[in-house]
Amino acid sequence: MISVQEAVNIIQSNLAKPEIIEVSFKEAVGKVLAEPISADRDFPPFDRVMMDGIAINYDRYNSGQSMFNVEATQLAGAPRLTLRQADNCLEVMTGAMLPKGVDTVIRYEDVTIVGNKAVVNDIEIFKGQNIHNQGQDIEKDHIIIKPSTLITPAEIGVITTVGKEKVKVYKPLKFAIISTGDELVPVEDEPKEYQIRQSNSHVFKSSLDQIGMDAQVFHIVDDKETLKGRIKDILEEFDALILSGGVSKGKSDFVPEVLEELGVTKHFHRVAQRPGKPFWFGTVKNKSVFALPGNPVSTFLCFNKYILPWLRKSYRLEEKIQLAQLEEDFSFKPDLTYFLQVKVNNEKGMLKATPVKGQGSGDLANLVLADGFIELPPDKYDFKAGELFPLIPYRRLD
C-alpha cells in the first residue's frame, strides 16, 4: 500500500500527450491553447479618441484661444481626417482615429457648442488628454497569451481581436468509462431488490463532458473472459480508461488480473486513504488505466483527487493548491489519509471548510451537500478547528 503523495507522483509521471489540433475560435472556449497568441498590430492600432467631444491643437488653447470653429466630425470607423486650419477644431467620437493636426481631446461635458462654434469651459486641460496612444497597451508581435493557457471568455476577447480565426489547441482525449458489477442496472431500468442503478459512469461522463473531453460509457458483466475481451478492444481504441468496481478482494473482482493479463503494467494497487483504498493504476503504451473502487464516494474522490489533476497536468495547465481552514474539530484514527467532505464558505476572504456529516463512504447524498473534500494527513489523529488543509473543490465556490 502506498501513500497518497506516492500515488500522485506515479500518476503524474505518466502523463497523456494530447495532440495539437486547430479549431475555430467559436469552439475554443474550455480548451487549452497550444500556441502563443501575439498582437497582429499595435493596440490600440492608432491614436484612439477616448471620449466624444472636440479635438484641438493644444498650443492654440495654451496661448489663450478658447473658442474653436468646428471644421468637421471624425467618426469611429471612418478614415482619418486632417485639421485644415490650426485654430479650428474637429468633433471626434469615441473609438475614432485622432485626426491629423490635433493632439488633445476635450469631452462634450467640458465644452459649449453653439452652431459651429465650440467654447471650452473654464476647466483644466492637459496636452494629449483623452487619447489612447497607438501601441500603448501592446506593441505589434508582443505575446499576449502564452501557450498552455485555458481558454476562457477573456482569452476569446484577445483571440478575436487579433484576428485568429483558428487557434491551435490540445485535442480532447478519448476516455473509455467502464463500470463492472453484476448488481448494476441501467438508469432506465427498475432494479430488483438486490440491484442498484449505474451512476459512477454518468458522473465521470458528465465531468469529462464539462471539460470538453471525449468520453464513452461501457458496462461489462462480472465474467472474467467477457471482461478481458471487451477491455482488450477498448484499449486499442481509447487514450485512457477509467473503470469502476471489481478492484477489491471479492470473488468477482477480476479487474486487476484481467488488466495485467492484457499487458497493462501495474504501478500500484491500494492507496493508504479513505475513501478509495482499493484504487489500482497501470499503464500500457502511454495509455493510463485508472481502476477505481465501485462505491460512489470513493470513486468521486479518486476522480477529483487523481484524474482531474493528471488531466490538467497532461494539458500543461498550472496546478494551484487551494487551502481551506477547518471549521470544527475532527478526529480520524486509522493511519490513512482521510478525505473529508466539506461545505466551503468564504468568510471575510478566508475559505472555511465545515465537515458534512455522513453515514458511510457509499453516501451519495452527502456529495450534493458538500462542495469538496479536504485532505487530512495520516500522521495525525486529531484535526483542530483553525488548521489549514488542502482543498479539492468539485463545485465553483461563487
Add this chain to the structure above:
Amino acid sequence: MISVQEAVNIIQSNLAKPEIIEVSFKEAVGKVLAEPISADRDFPPFDRVMMDGIAINYDRYNSGQSMFNVEATQLAGAPRLTLRQADNCLEVMTGAMLPKGVDTVIRYEDVTIVGNKAVVNDIEIFKGQNIHNQGQDIEKDHIIIKPSTLITPAEIGVITTVGKEKVKVYKPLKFAIISTGDELVPVEDEPKEYQIRQSNSHVFKSSLDQIGMDAQVFHIVDDKETLKGRIKDILEEFDALILSGGVSKGKSDFVPEVLEELGVTKHFHRVAQRPGKPFWFGTVKNKSVFALPGNPVSTFLCFNKYILPWLRKSYRLEEKIQLAQLEEDFSFKPDLTYFLQVKVNNEKGMLKATPVKGQGSGDLANLVLADGFIELPPDKYDFKAGELFPLIPYRRLD
C-alpha cells in the same frame, strides 16, 4: 447617474422567467433543477455488505465459536441467500445483500480460510460491523436535491441512482448579442487602419455558451433606421438582448433613443462606476435589454457584475458573495465605484487580490492576466493593503 447598488437592485427586480422543460439526465449537467429529486427507495436499498469476507451470526461468535464452515457465497447482484445452519457462515462480497440468518461481516484480512473452513483471527469483532443498513443514508421519498440547484456531476450521481431518466430543468434563455459601431469588422477580415475587429460579441457568446444559454450574434451598422428595424425584429424573437457600443454621447450613438422609440422602458442610463459608466438598461414585455458601452473591459465588467448575477437569480440560484483581501495599497479619486482588475491567490486559505496594472479601460491584455475584479466603493479614495472587498471572479481559482 445612479449608484452600482441601485443598478443591481433595478436589474434584479426585472428577472427573466425561464420556462420549465424536461431533459435527459445526459444533458442535465450545467442546468438548474426545477423539481425536487427524491429517493425512489431506501438507500442503501437493502442491508448491504461493505467488505469482502464472511458473514456470521454474532451470537455464535460471542459464545466462543471461532471456526465456521462456509455454506456458500453471496455475490453482489445476486438474490439474497439464507444461512441454513446457524453455526455456519457465508462468504459475502462488497455490495451484496446481507444474507438472511447472519448479522455481522468479517473482512478477509481478519479470517483464515482453509478449504471450506474459515477461522476468525484474534481480533475484536462488533455485532453488525461492516454492514451498511437499509435506509441508513436516506429513507424512501426523502428529498435529496432541492429544486433551484445547479446540476453538477455530484447531482448526476444522485439523479441516476434514483432512476430519473428525465429531469425537469429551467430552459435556456434565448439571448441576442448585438454589436454596433462602424469601426468594427468581422474576426476573419483584415481591418483597415481605422478599424478594429469585433470581439465583445464573441466574449458574450462564449460566456453564455459555457453556461448552457442559447445565444446568437448580430452586428448592426451605425444607421439609425437600420438599427431600429433590426432591433425591432430581434425583440420579437429573443428573451433578452445584450448590446455593446452606441450608448455614449457620440453622433452615432443611437442605441438609447432607438430602444426607447421601440417601446423599451428605460430604467437607467449611466452608472457611477469605472469602467462602464454609459451602461443603459431597459425592459419591454418582461424582456431585459442590457446596452453596454463598446470598450472591451467596460463590457466585460458589466457582463460579469450585472448580467451573470441577474441570470443566476433568474434561474433561482443562490448568490454567494466572495470577499478578497487587497494585497497592495491602491488609490482612486473620482466619486465612482472602481472595479479593479486583480490576480487572485489563495494564501493560507485567504483570497489575496493583487492589482494588475493596466493602461486604460480598453486594455484587453490585462483581462488575460487577471482572474477577476474587486469592487472598490465610491466613498473612499485610498484603499489599503489588508482591506476586504467583494470579488467578481471570472475564472476558476483552482
